[in-house]
Every structure is written in C-alpha cells, then in structure tokens.
C-alpha cells in the first residue's frame with residue numbers, strides 16, 4: 283500500500299479555468315449581489331454562477347415562486363433579474379474580491395432571440411467573467427420561448443455560434459433534460475463551438491396543488507423541479523453527454539452530499555453544481571460536500587479527481 287503524502291487534490295480545470303474544488307454555485311441561487319457571491323465563495327464553493335441575466339430587467343412572476351415539496355423544490359421565478367448593466371457591475375465587484383480566493387465567476391445569460399444572445403454575450407464580456415454560461419433551457423418562460431432554444435439542435439447551435447462570435451471568453455451551454463435525446467443537443471452545441479456544457483436545468487414543468495382549494499401552490503401554476511428527486515435523471519443525462527462529446531461538463535441536479543458529487547464525477551463531470559441543496563444545508567454545503575469527497579478519495583486512495591473521473595462510463599445501460 284502506498285503511503286499518502288498529502289491530502290487529495292480537489293482542484294479541477296474547467297474550460298482552461300482552474301477551480302480550487304469541483305463545487306459550483308448553480309445559477310439562480312444566491313448569485314445576484316457580489317456580497318453574497320463572496321460569502322458563498324468564502325463558504326467553500328469552487329466557482330460562482332450568477333443568476334441568469336437578460337439585456338433588460340425582468341420583474342419575474344408573483345409570489346409564491348418557490349416551494350419545498352419534500353423531495354425537492356418546485357419553482358417558477360420567471361428569470362427575474364435586474365438586467366445586464368447591474369449584473370455586470372456585480373460581476374466586476376465580485377471578481378475583484380474573489381481573485382485572492384482563486385474562485386472564478388461564471389456569468390449566466392439568456393435572451394429572447396438568437397441575436398439577443400449575441401448582444402448580451404458582448405455586453406457581459408466587458409465585465410470579464412471567467413466563463414459564460416448560456417441558459418437556453420429555463421422551462422418557465424412560456425410567455426417568451428419556453429423550450430425553443432434547448433429542444434432543437436439546429437436552434438441551439440445557432441445560439442452557440444452567435445455567442446461565440448461575440449465573446450472570447452469560454453462558453454458553456456446549459457441544457458435541458460426535457461428533450462427526447464439530450465446527446466443530439468450536446469453534439470450540436472459542441473460542433474458549433476461550445477467549450478463546455480452544463481447539465482441539467484430544472485425538470486418539468488410540474489404542478490403541485492393545494493388540495494383544499496384545488497389551486498396550484500405556485501402563483502404561476504407550473505414550475506421546474508430540482509433537488510434530490512431529479513438527481514438520477516441528471517446523472518443519466520451527464521453520463522450520456524460525457525459519452526457523446528469530448529467537452530467538460532458541469533453536472534447539476536439534486537447534488538446534496540459528497541456522495542452525490544462523486545457520482546457525477548464517476549459519470550464524467552469536470553465540476554458539480556449545487557443549487558437546491560443550499561436551502562437544506564445552508565452555504566456550508568460547499569465545504570461539507572468537499573470534505574465528503576475528500577473522505578471518499580482517501581478511502582479509495584485517489585490522489586486527484588482524474589483518478590476516478592468517468593470510471594462509470596464503461597458500464598453498459
């Protein structure tokens with residue numbers, strides 16, 4: 283048996299950018315103000331994704347917009363955000379304070395048209411985020427485009443090309459599980475120049491009723507599902523994507539513990555997003571997940587994430 287000299291190395295390289303550990307704050311969870319982004323990084327996150335922002339401010343839907351239904355969350359926030367000008371300022375401020383911690387910032391963007399994606403990519407790039415995540419997959423915006431961008435490989439590729447033409451910053455396309463074959467979308471965006479993929483966005487939409495009144499509990503009616511209930515679907519999507527394309531993946535969907543994060547690395551993930559679990563375990567979830575990954579690596583005598591990344595891809599099914 284070889285003697286371990288030092289603690290396992292949890293760092294990972296995502297599209298050329300170093301993360302001190304593989305945990306990433308998922309988009310839409312606490313990523314609006316630089317103060318909160320810094321607090322999450324100080325709590326141990328390896329990268330911070332901002333709330334998705336649009337060119338103009340969006341008010342979003344009326345409350346209630348989120349509910350913990352026991353097996354996870356259902357939400358219909360409606361992509362409320364203060365618009366790219368405000369977000370760009372927050373990114374600048376966050377970057378300054380996160381640089382000493384070595385924690386990169388991922389700017390999440392969305393738009394209502396293919397050209398709109400190009401415009402917002404150009405604007406947000408001036409704030410110099412380390413990476414850009416292109417959200418083509420929010421299921422709640424039925425007044426705008428619903429699944430138009432994420433469900434069609436041709437359209438998803440068009441968005442990718444638009445964004446690439448407007449920025450030199452590496453981009454990840456955030457995909458939806460609500461498609462017949464996620465690998466077709468993954469191949470299309472990677473062929474169109476995506477540097478990486480984030481998978482998955484929320485599943486659904488679904489509905490939860492107040493049975494006393496018969497009304498949906500969310501003001502919007504339907505909402506996207508996240509948290510532990512969707513994790514097996516996220517694992518399958520990440521595995522299929524990692525088999526289909528040679529591009530780094532941020533695996534998101536139901537990750538709550540180090541065991542869940544390890545599962546994502548085993549199916550090929552380069553980094554692991556955490557969203558809903560922040561509401562259950564608090565911002566300490568990032569440090570806790572890292573400690574739990576480290577315990578696993580010590581038990582298996584793995585020196586780094588590379589030692590077990592993709593190990594599960596060999597199994598059929």
Ligand SMILES: Cc1cc2nc3c(=O)[nH]c(=O)nc-3n(C[C@H](O)[C@H](O)[C@H](O)COP(=O)(O)O)c2cc1C
Pocket residue numbers: 308309310311333334348355357359361390417420456482483484507508509510512534535536537555556557558559
């Ligand atoms: C309240 C809430 C708001 C969200 N907002 C966004 C968003 O603005 N942009 C985005 O790409 N994903 C958004 N998501 C999706 C998450 O980033 C993530 O993909 C999804 O929740 C699955 O991960 P989880 O199970 O760890 O939460 C949101 C999720 C929740 C619960």
